[in-house]
Amino acid sequence: MTTERKGFATRAIHDGQEAEALTGAVGVPIYATSTYQQDELGKPRLGYEYSRVSNPTRDRLETNLASLEGGVAARVFASGMAAVTAFCQLMKAGDHVVAGDNLYGGTPRFFNQVMAKFGISFTYVDTSDAENVARAMQPNTRYVYLETPTNPLMGITDIAAASKAAHDGGAEVIVDNTFMSPYFQRPLELGADMVLHSTTKFLNGHSDGLGGVIVCSTAAQAEALAFLQKASGGIMSPFESWLILRGVKTLAVRMKQHDVNGRAVAEYLHKHPKVEKVLYPGLKEHPQHELAKRQMKAFGSMITFETGSLDNAKKLLKAVRVCTLAESLGGVETLISHPATMTHAAVGAEGRAKIGLTDGMVRISVGIEEVEDILADLEQALSAI
Secondary structure: OOOOOOOHHHHHHHOOOOOOOOOOOOOOOOOOOOEOOEEEOOEEHHHOOEOOOOOHHHHHHHHHHHHHHOOOEEEEEOOHHHHHHHHHOOOOOOOEEEEEOOOOOHHHHHHHHOHHHHOOEEEEEOOOOHHHHHHHOOOOEEEEEEEOOOOOOOOOOOHHHHHHHHHHOOOEEEEEOOOOHHHHOOHHHHOOOEEEEEOOOOOOOOOOOOOEEEEEOOHHHHHHHHHHHHHHOOEOOHHHHHHHHHHHOOHHHHHHHHHHHHHHHHHHHHHOOOOOEEEOOOOOOOOOHHHHHHHOOOOOOEEEEEOOOHHHHHHHHHHOOOOEEOOOOOOOOOEEEOOOOOOOHHHHHHHHHHHOOOOOEEEEEOOOOOHHHHHHHHHHHHOOO
16 A cells, blocks of 8 residues: 655655565565466455456556556556557547657557557647647547657657647647656646656666556546456566566666766767757757756756768767667666667658658667766767767
């Protein structure tokens, strides 16, 4: 049971992570079971019947993540995209979604190539201007889907303003909060109705487990998503749930260091003569810097920078040694990637050009190594250009 604890780090360590009742174990057990013995017909112990429906380890994680985002409940899934899938399954044929025009590439791929076949339509707009959201609303708009900061162009959406535009049009708002984590940004407090994360990223923090979560602001949302867990089966395993419970315990301290290192790397890149542009909300030059300061507790560690060409990007990425060339983000190690050929390849050249995503852009998820080592690695890698 969640008790009244005010501090974020305290809730991360204790909510849903209480000592196990039978033995007093301070680590949440991994309940590696597919089913549960019933004492008599129709009387399962504590309501557990089958692990697709519910599992004690998963329940603990859902309690924890709901607490961190300030929601009434959370529902976890097998991956971030499984959470997006569950969100889409809340809709029916004929529904419409207004979505940001710069999302993680797998999201519009799923929207356009899978969900569109089932009669759900999508309109993509620059959500950094809430008026664009208001203009895109239709009588059948069911949801507004936001990502802020955007991946990888680091655009900021005013969650409160966009939520008002959505609510005025009769729609609910779901925010992908993966880049910030609940430590730096709390969309429900700003007017959003649901929050989505790839738990694979900062919540887990160690690049060793896949998962996704939707945090709900109402019991009706939570009930609908619980039914989808049962009916569709895209649930998170007990082991993955345990990995994220373990990772979340250090979320507050990790995010503080991610932010310290991220700011230092952004300033370094901003001053480097071989870097043409740096996209990072923490820089005063970012067009939405003031909004980011109001909406976010800090700026985090996600940075995109312009090297000038695909050839330059290739040279830099081949030369890194401390930074790891890999997909994903949010791990304790610094991960560096090329959005045009990795995370956003499915968007296509025309789609990337439309939003300003160039072949020379490199995205870096700054880790928590010694920042001097990260900077030295970037310096030697940039010298290859």
